[in-house]
Each structure stands twice: as structure tokens, then as C-alpha cells.
Amino acid sequence: MVEQAVLEEVFGDGLEVITRYVDILANRGIDWGLLGPREADRLWDRHVLNSVAVASLIPAEASVVDVGSGAGLPGIPLAIARPDLSVVLLESLLRRVTFLAEVVAELGLGDRVRVVRGRAEECTERFDVVTARAVAPLGRLVGWADHLFLPSGQLLALKGSSADKEVAEAQAVLRKRRLVADVQAVRAAASLEETFVVRVRSVSRETRPVR
Numbered sequence: 307m308v309e310q311a312v313l314e315e316v317f318g319d320g321l322e323v324i325t326r327y328v329d330i331l332a333n334r335g336i337d338w339g340l341l342g343p344r345e346a347d348r349l350w351d352r353h354v355l356n357s358v359a360v361a362s363l364i365p366a367e368a369s370v371v372d373v374g375s376g377a378g379l380p381g382i383p384l385a386i387a388r389p390d391l392s393v394v395l396l397e398s399l400l401r402r403v404t405f406l407a408e409v410v411a412e413l414g415l416g417d418r419v420r421v422v423r424g425r426a427e428e429c430t431e432r433f434d435v436v437t438a439r440a441v442a443p444l445g446r447l448v449g450w451a452d453h454l455f456l457p458s459g460q461l462l463a464l465k466g467s468s469a470d471k472e473v474a475e476a477q478a479v480l481r482k483r484r485l486v487a488d489v490q491a492v493r494a495a496a497s498l499e500e501t502f503v504v505r506v507r508s509v510s511r512e513t514r515p516v517r
Contacts, residue, residue, distance in 0.1 A: 308350045312495050316358055320386040323413050327382055328354060330409055338405055340377040351498070357383040358494040359501035360437060360462050364391065368434035371396050373426045373451050374441035378406055380464060381437065385419045387494075393419045396429060426450040432459075439464040444487070444504055445476035452483050452506070461506035465489075469502040484509045 317324045328349050335341045345353065357380030364370065367390045372381030375395035385393040395406050403423040410419050422429070427450050436455045438447055447463055455461055465472060469489045480487055486509055491500040 308355065308498075312497060313350075316355065316494050317387050320389070323415075324354065324383060324386045327378070327386065327409065327413060330412070331377060334405070335377050338401065340402065340405060353379055354383045355494045355498055356380075356464065356501050357439060358387045359492045359498070360384070360464060360503050361388050361494070362492050363460075363462055363490060363503060363505060364388065364435050366390055368392075370394070370435045370437060371429070371431070371433045371454055373436055373438045373447075373454070374398075375406060375421075376402055376440075378409060380439050382406075382409065382413070382415070382419070384437070385415055386413075389418070391418070394431070394433070395419065395421045396424060396426060397421070398423065398425045426454060429454060432456050434459045436461040437464070438462075443475070444472040444506075445479040448476060448479050448483065448485065448506060452485060457508050459507075461504075463504040463506070465502050465504050467502065469504050473504055480506070 313321055331349050332346045336343055360380060361384055369392050371394040373396050375381050375397045381393050381395045385391060397403050403421055406421045410416055410421055433455055436451050441447055444463060451461060473487045485506050487504055487506045490503045490505050492503055493500055
């Protein structure tokens with residue numbers, strides 16, 4: 307179990323809310339098949355704090371869309387840890403959408419978190435930041451979601467140790483779409499393990515096209 311002091315540091319006034327969310331994941335989330343039974347004992351470190359680590363890469367008061375939100379990771383922990391953000395949880399499967407809508411209502415997040423049913427390719431809204439966790443390999447994810455972030459925005463894909471490999475394998479897709487990617491190692495708190503995030507952004511007008 308993560309130390310209480312670390313959770314207070316990360317979530318501040320939102321600690322009670324995030325604790326309720328973890329309880330929902332440990333019970334209803336597993337019962338509904340959104341998480342495996344073995345995940346119950348590692349929800350905090352492997353899922354919630356892993357998700358929140360990306361917060362350091364998101365600017366203040368940003369609009370965020372969480373693509374393929376599933377059980378709400380990383381979108382819901384981000385919304386709790388960063389009350390300045392407005393978050394859309396984008397999910398195509400009805401069962402997951404139903405779960406997300408119930409959770410957002412129960413946690414009282416409805417003023418700044420919306421649940422939208424749909425596929426990333428079909429969404430016409432634009433956001434400052436696109437997040438994705440365990441959705442698809444980078445090349446495929448970029449193909450689905452690069453139109454979702456504004457020219458000044460970014461895609462933040464939470465990855466494991468395969469991050470550098472995925473960036474290398476996605477180079478052709480990135481060049482075609484005039485995007486650049488780099489790997490960021492971030493932590494929710496200094497005492498926690500690193501999370502690897504692939505950050506994808508548009509090639510600036512001042513940068514020569516990659517050939």
C-alpha cells in the first residue's frame with residue numbers, strides 16, 4: 307500500500323474522492339470485467355498513481371480527452387488530482403460508458419468531467435491534450451487520434467518499457483502526419499516509480515520537415 311503522506315501530496319483535497327474511486331474499481335470495476343481480479347491489490351501504484359504521473363506534462367486549465375477511457379484511467383484520477391482540468395472520457399463500448407457515467411455522478415465530478423460514447427476517429431471536438439493508456443500501439447493510436455489535439459496541443463500516451471521501441475516503429479506515420487515524438491519519464495511523486503509517456507506534438511513551423 308502506498309504511504310498516506312504520498313497520497314495526500316498527490317491528491318490533496320481530492321484524497322477522499324480518489325479513495326472512493328479506488329474502492330469502486332476494486333469492487334464494481336472487477337465485477338463488471340473492466341479490471342482483472344488480480345489487479346485489486348495493486349490499484350494504487352499500478353493504475354491510479356501511474357495514471358496521475360502524466361499530470362506534470364499537462365498545462366494549467368487544459369481541456370483533456372481520454373481516448374479509450376475504459377474504467378476511467380487515466381482520465382478520472384487526472385480530474386481528481388487536477389481540478390483545473392476539464393476532461394472528456396471517450397469510450398466506444400456501451401458497458402464501459404455506463405460504468406463511467408455512474409462513477410462520474412457518484413464522485414460528484416459532473417461539473418468538469420463528461421462521458422462521451424464514440425470512437426476517436428469519429429470525434430469532431432478538439433482538445434489541448436489527448437491521453438491514452440493501454441489503447442493501441444503508437445502508430446495506430448496516432449492514426450486514430452492526431453486530429454483530436456489542437457495545433458499547439460499534444461498526445462500523451464502512457465507506455466511501459468516499450469516506449470522507445472514504439473516511437474521508432476511509428477516514425478513513418480509520424481513523418482507523414484508532420485508529428486514528432488519523444489519519451490518522457492515522469493512520476494506522480496518523487497518517491498514513486500517512473501512512468502514512461504510518449505509525447506506527440508506537431509512539427510512547428512520553424513522546424514524543417516523530417517525527411
